[in-house]
Amino acid sequence: MASTQRSGRSGPDALTDDDLVAGAHEEPELFARIYAALAPAVVGYFTGRGVEDPEALMQDVFLSVLPRVGSIAGGVAGLRTFVFSVAHARVVDHYRRVERRPVSVDYDPLLDDRAAPSAEAEALVRTGQTDAQLLIGTLKPEQRDVLMLRIVGELSVDDVANVLGKTPGAVKQLQRRGLKALREMVSEGVSAP
Structure with missing residues (x-):
């Protein structure tokens, strides 16, 4: 009998090893369950790493992961490890791209409020x-x-x-x-x- 290891979450978004058994769910339902269980953690990882658009990068991760779900071993733990391996690689790629092409910003004197808090402090507040x-x-x-x-x-x-x-x-x-x-x-x- 298959293990029912959980993803670390409870409730409707919980993912078990049984969910990953071939034929347990139709493909769209399985993808939806995987996405619901792991996407918030991936977005949190990207947000914590300071990625500019964590949701877009998270979608890129799932576009890479979901076609390979059937070949991933190790149940939920193996899937989680694989998802975060891909996520980590995407962060590394993101920062390599950023380093190669720095963002240029036009100077707008109306937005220049350096007499108040520093520009860095304001930027951090705006990014949340x-x-x-x-x-x-x-x-x-x-x-x-x-x-x-x-x-x-x-x-x-x-x-x-x-x-x-x-x-x-x-x-x-x-x-x-x-x-x-x-x-x-x-x-x-x-x-x-």
């Missing part, structure tokens, strides 16, 4: 970034990747190691150091730059 996102953004990139995949992606240490191409020991060390750095920033009352 929270203090937590700002603090996580101050971490080293590898620590940030590990924490985002572990917390937002709800991946195990082994799964994060597979996504990032690292050993489980390295992932644990990066997680420990990242959490320690965040604790120190919060306890010292240091606000993010």
Whole structure:
């Protein structure tokens, strides 16, 4: 009998290993269940990584993942790991594109309100970034990747190691150091730059 491991969620969006068994659902229904169960976490991962349009990038991930659902092993855990492997690759690609083609913005003197809060502070408020996102953004990139995949992606240490191409020991060390750095920033009352 197949396992009924859950995706970590409960309610109508819960996804079980039984849902992924061939023939358990019609293809559109299966895709809808997978999307409902994993899309919020993927958007959260992209938002935490500072992607400009997290919803668009999330849709790109699912366009890549859904045709391969039948070939993914490991049930819900394997599917989640695969989805976040693709998501992580999309983030890396996104930032490579951004670095190659910086965005140019025309100067508009009517929008220049530098006498008030700094332009950086205003931009962060407009993008809706929270203090937590700002603090996580101050971490080293590898620590940030590990924490985002572990917390937002709800991946195990082994799964994060597979996504990032690292050993489980390295992932644990990066997680420990990242959490320690965040604790120190919060306890010292240091606000993010």
